Amino acid sequence: MKKTTIIILVCASIVLGMIAGIIFGILDDKKLEEAQINEIRKVNELIESNRLLNQSIQNDVVATNQSNVKLSPNATICFEKHYKECGHTIIEKETIEDDEVNKDEEYFKTAYSDWEIESFNADEVKLYKELDGTCDQHYLITIKDNNIAVYTIDEDGNTTLKEETDIPIQYLPEEDVRLLEQGITANGQNELAKKLEDFE
Helix, strand or coil: CHHHHHHHHHHHHHHHHHHHHHHHHHHHHHHHHHHHHHHHHHHHHHHHHHHHHHHHHHHHHHHHHHHHCCCCCCCEEEEEEEECCCCCEEEEEEECCHHHCCCCHHHHHHHCCCCEEEEECCCEEEEEEEECCCCCCEEEEEEECCEEEEEEECCCCCEEEEEEEEEECCCCCHHHHHHHHHCEEEECHHHHHHHHHCCC
């Protein structure tokens, strides 16, 4: 009987030892897992702080570079005017004046304060402005002294002679002459040129 009790106690001790080992193993795994999670968090925080630092440095470099950009001698100014009433946008380009060479964006913000600077680089300044009314590229094609003539139309509907062409009306079909007598409108230089070509 003592032998059986000893065997039971030995077996119970072995089982308890195994259970204790499993429990301590699980606890150690949890501690290891928590330590790994903490390390991963620290690495992620370092990466994020490094990314923010790099972004800040890049923004400073871009801001510094932009403020140092100056116009070259062959640069152009692009004036883009949008007319609200007719909806047309007129773009005109000019070479910069001698006194505008080596000027920076701040100079143009002051010199052209009623314009919006769309872009600025060493070769070109793009300026934009919205205007009320209509642009000066509305035309009336009609007859003057038996030739086709072109008039500009202002926002009040008044006409001013732009040019008298050398296209005589005497060889045109009657229908074309009737249309010209009534007046043919054209919007923009391209449409004007196309309509005049139709009569040549």
